[in-house]
Amino acid sequence: MSQLNPTAVPQVAPVAIPVRQLAPWALFAALLAVVVTYFVGAEQGAFSLLSGTDVHEWVHDGRHLLGFPCH
Template structure:
């Protein structure tokens, strides 16, 4: 005799929010810092006195459609 075997019911994956939250906040802060340097680091809002940061991210500014000159 053959017996029908019920298919295994997959258990849902639990995402541990308490473990992911610090990393999500850290990556969010890094993204905001990168956005600042690409988008606003020039002229009156410059954190650094020289123009090195602006020149380093200059092509990224144009790629992301930020005006700079």
């Protein structure tokens, strides 16, 4: 009967992700962050893109959470 070594742990090497594959996703995430920050922080103000108060009401608590004044 063979004995197994219970302390042997297989080594897993991290896989390198090329910057060329990561760059489009990083750009998309940055653009999405800018759009979300705009709608939470500046919409319904001097640079309003949409009329009415619907956007303001949807992001009202997020504005306060992130420190943007709204009233």
